[in-house]
Amino acid sequence: xxxxxxxxxxxxxxxxxxxxxxxxxxxxxxxxxxxxxxxxxxxxxxxxxxxxxxxxxxxxxxxxxxxxxxxxxxxxxxxxxxxxxxxxxxxxxxxxxxxxxxxxxxxxxxxxxxxxxxxxxxxxxxxxxxxxxxxxxxxxxxxxxxxxxxxxxxxxxxxxxxxxxxxxxxxxxxxxxxxxxxxxxxxxxxxxxxxxxxxxxxxxxxxxxxxxxxxxxxxxxxxxxxxxxxxxxxxxxxxxxxxxxxxxxxxxxxxxxxxxxxxxxxxxxxxxxxxxxxxxxxxxxxxxxxxxxxxxxxxxxxxxxxxxxxxxxxxxxxxxxxxxxxxxxxxxxxxxxxxxxxxxxxxxxxxxxxxxxxxxxxxxxxxxxxxxxxxxxxxxxxxxxxxxxxxxxxxxxxxxxxxxxxxxxxxxxxxxxxxxxxxxxxxxxxxxxxxxxxxxxxxxxxxxxxxxxxxxxxxxxxxxxxxxxxxxxxxxxxxxxxxxxxxxxxxxxxxxxxxxxxxxxxxxxxxxxxxxxxxxxxxxxxxxxxxxxxxxxxxxxxxxxx
Amino acid sequence: xxxxxxxxxxxxxxxxxxxxxxxxxxxxxxxxxxxxxxxxxxxxxxxxxxxxxxxxxxxxxxxxxxxxxxxxxxxxxxxxxxxxxxxxxxxxxxxxxxxxxxxxxxxxxxxxxxxxxxxxxxxxxxxxxxxxxxxxxxxxxxxxxxxxxxxxxxxxxxxxxxxxxxxxxxxxxxxxxxxxxxxxxxxxxxxxxxxxxxxxxxxxxxxxxxxxxxxxxxxxxxxxxxxxxxxxxxxxxxxxxxxxxxxxxxxxxxxxxxxxxxxxxxxxxxxxxxxxxxxxxxxxxxxxxxxxxxxxxxxxxxxxxxxxxxxxxxxxxxxxxxxxxxxxxxxxxxxxxxxxxxxxxxxxxxxxxxxxx
Numbered sequence: 040x041x042x043x044x045x046x047x048x049x050x051x052x053x054x055x056x057x058x059x060x061x062x063x064x065x066x067x068x069x070x071x072x073x074x075x076x077x078x079x080x081x082x083x084x085x086x087x088x089x090x091x092x093x094x095x096x097x098x099x100x101x102x103x104x105x106x107x108x109x110x111x112x113x114x115x116x117x118x119x120x121x122x123x124x125x126x127x128x129x130x131x132x133x134x135x136x137x138x139x140x141x142x143x144x145x146x147x148x149x150x151x152x153x154x155x156x157x158x159x160x161x162x163x164x165x166x167x168x169x170x171x172x173x174x175x176x177x178x179x180x181x182x183x184x185x186x187x188x189x190x191x192x193x194x195x196x197x198x199x200x201x202x203x204x205x206x207x208x209x210x211x212x213x214x215x216x217x218x219x220x221x222x223x224x225x226x227x228x229x230x231x232x233x234x235x236x237x238x239x240x241x242x243x244x245x246x247x248x249x250x251x252x253x254x255x256x257x258x259x260x261x262x263x264x265x266x267x268x269x270x271x272x273x274x275x276x277x278x279x280x281x282x283x284x285x286x287x288x289x290x291x292x293x294x295x296x297x298x299x300x301x302x303x304x305x306x307x308x309x310x311x312x313x314x315x316x317x318x319x320x321x322x323x324x325x326x327x328x329x330x331x332x333x334x335x336x337x338x339x340x341x342x343x344x345x346x347x348x349x350x351x352x353x354x355x356x357x358x359x360x361x362x363x364x365x366x367x368x369x370x371x372x373x374x375x376x377x378x379x380x381x382x383x384x385x386x387x388x389x390x391x392x393x394x395x396x397x398x399x400x401x402x403x404x405x406x407x408x409x410x411x412x413x414x415x416x417x418x419x420x421x422x423x424x425x426x427x428x429x430x431x432x433x434x435x436x437x438x439x440x441x442x443x444x445x446x447x448x449x450x451x452x453x454x455x456x457x458x459x460x461x462x463x464x465x466x467x468x469x470x471x472x473x474x475x476x477x478x479x480x481x482x483x484x485x486x487x488x489x490x491x492x493x494x495x496x497x498x499x500x501x502x503x504x505x506x507x508x509x510x511x512x513x514x515x516x517x518x519x520x521x522x523x524x525x526x527x528x529x530x531x532x533x534x535x536x537x538x539x540x541x542x543x544x545x546x547x548x549x550x551x552x553x554x555x556x557x558x559x560x561x562x563x564x565x566x567x568x569x570x571x572x573x574x575x576x577x578x579x580x581x582x583x584x585x
Numbered sequence: 586x587x588x589x590x591x592x593x594x595x596x597x598x599x600x601x602x603x604x605x606x607x608x609x610x611x612x613x614x615x616x617x618x619x620x621x622x623x624x625x626x627x628x629x630x631x632x633x634x635x636x637x638x639x640x641x642x643x644x645x646x647x648x649x650x651x652x653x654x655x656x657x658x659x660x661x662x663x664x665x666x667x668x669x670x671x672x673x674x675x676x677x678x679x680x681x682x683x684x685x686x687x688x689x690x691x692x693x694x695x696x697x698x699x700x701x702x703x704x705x706x707x708x709x710x711x712x713x714x715x716x717x718x719x720x721x722x723x724x725x726x727x728x729x730x731x732x733x734x735x736x737x738x739x740x741x742x743x744x745x746x747x748x749x750x751x752x753x754x755x756x757x758x759x760x761x762x763x764x765x766x767x768x769x770x771x772x773x774x775x776x777x778x779x780x781x782x783x784x785x786x787x788x789x790x791x792x793x794x795x796x797x798x799x800x801x802x803x804x805x806x807x808x809x810x811x812x813x814x815x816x817x818x819x820x821x822x823x824x825x826x827x828x829x830x831x832x833x834x835x836x837x838x839x840x841x842x843x844x845x846x847x848x849x850x851x852x853x854x855x856x857x858x859x860x861x862x863x864x865x866x867x868x869x870x871x872x873x874x875x876x877x878x879x880x881x882x883x884x885x886x887x888x889x890x891x892x893x894x895x896x897x898x899x900x901x902x903x904x905x906x907x908x909x910x911x912x913x914x915x916x917x918x919x920x921x922x923x924x925x926x927x928x929x930x931x932x933x934x935x936x937x938x939x940x941x942x
Contacts, residue, residue, distance in 0.1 A: 074669070156808065156812050156819075157812070157819060160812050160813065160819060160821055160822075161813075161821065161822040163819075166822075172801075172803075250804070251804070251808075253804070255765040255767065255768060255802055255803075255804055255940070256941070266767065266768065268665065269658060269659075269661060269662035269665055269666075270661045270662070270665070270767065270768070271930070272665045272668060272689070348839075367635060368635075369634075369635070369654065434666070434669060437666065437669065437670055437675060438669055438670055441670075441673045442673075448675060449627075527658075528658075543632060545807045545811065550817075550818045552818075553811050553817075553818030553819070554818065
């Protein structure tokens, strides 16, 4: 029987993240959507409903669905074989490759947009394919971003799969293909479904990619909300699309939660992978092709940052100490990097504290059905920031966080808070599986020997979870470094982050400024890459997995 | 059970309060004085804001006021943010609303009346017509013009185009890139130039010809100039781009004295940028002083080098090279600001239909 004290403790733990979520997410978002429902002081839901009948809205919704669906399918097809190679085999340089795969996921979308356009513009390396301004380019970029989610999610799961069933089937004479079809694939399905639903979520809410590569022909729900809010001031239409988006995302989260619930708990890999054999060659080649797809845009970026007027030069990197040609920037790029790092530390700390509390709560397996269901809802609610328009959130901050006690519009904490809301779900998804994999009997044993709740936490949970906590912090740090969407709406003083500076440099005339933007992009990509490499050292399978 | 529920409720509420107070405390360093002239002034502006430290220090020295710049997207996003936060403005004043968004801001009532006492004679010609002039003070202007890569045309031994009509001619097929009118203020200015030239009945036909001549429409200036333009940072493959009359000086190669590009002065639309005091400002007097300062010589003189725009005070000397390589359009096409606000949605959706965007 839980004591009053432990109940109070749980209530506090539930209350803290909920209060933060309400204050910094639900309240601003509903404030912004509310503006669309109340026109000229009167409640007008009919007007919002009418928007959904517009031709353009149908086109936008249809593009969102099919581009996200196709990108998800491609990411799965490309990612699953690579997951095998990177997580079930064992060879030198594997860790670097695993890191490399995650780098695109944390890269700022502005950087990726520029890199892709350099590659596919008629004058670029792949110019001959005429991909510029096509849906193919958008889908390629979406796959580039999300293939890592599939590799990490399926890979970390695959690593922990009990190999004895497969070995038994093989010993009984089943061909490798048959073993895969009848044993491995069915076992992997929950993790594939979970990865696919999250990738679909990311693709359907992608903002920066569709904005930079979509040109004018293609818009998804996210970029349309941006257009409607920032240019057309059509708040009714923006509210209609936001509500539609939230409804779809909620449905997706429910599906994703169901598949995750059916999946067995994460097991820690006891066996090392085997060395690659000749029969693995097709899969190795496949993986090499996937890695080439990921590396090409990054290489283009690196090479063009080092070329000035047809010669090799480091001038673009030296320019990072300046404010650019013709005072393009208010501060030097290097001080923007320093500021980015500072914000990332705050955001990561914030996300870690909240994320750990949420992970701790959702990883318990309560006996009562009602509590279990509540815990599922609780889990889902904290995933919502992944799927809600950064524009709606950003503008929501502006119109709601202006009165005491939440008078934060001009606070320097606003950006770290917004970034923490973005990183929070990723922290939860990294830490929760590790906490769930702890046998509750260990805790019960500790408690029955007289350990208090805190002692149990320190002596049972922490030894298992500390790696995951460190890795999640690093992951949140990297995500925060690259975050652009929400930051660009909130960055309001002469103290911008590096992604904002890059965006600004691209928007200024002069080849020097463009070269400087490329150099800054490389620095940012390298910084996030190094952080992810360090994270990888902790060998926590759930980083970047869902 | 009941008491537990109550206890957790009280606990939650008090946590909310503690957290909020703690956070609010951190934010209070920005609070401004509400009486008389405040020591700090928050100015909302667009992302293209740039000004030398010396000029801003001069203002602080003169008035004792420190200016905090808050950049808020492009001119459209800036205007819309101000409209949305009208009841509790995010700044004390605004700089950077242009003539395509000016009447939206005036009509929405986000501004307080103010006109500087002293201003140059040339300023009047840039002012908004009618009542708008008492809310927004013109500071600078720029001409959106078609730019051509002269080196490219010389190499191909082809005479570069000179007029809007030329762009639709077969000789220039697949050579032009512009920005989307819905997504870029440069693109919108170009659309307005064509509306100014061909009128309400003729512009759609002109655009149909442009589209038939394989016009490329990019999302924004960055993509058009830096990726697709042959003389931009990305070394693209289109030698004709919609940009500014002030763009050519930036294409002077190192060691050379002449730019490799030029602006076609018969293809231009003039964008005027304004400053104003926001209604509900915490420091209205400070903003008034800043508008005065922006109208004066030192600020006006620094405009071209920092923001590539022309000062509204015509007595100010332009930087070297501007008079030769960045002349302004003698007769830019004109569309009245009130017409723009009234017809923007219609024009943009017609433009979308014609271009298939």
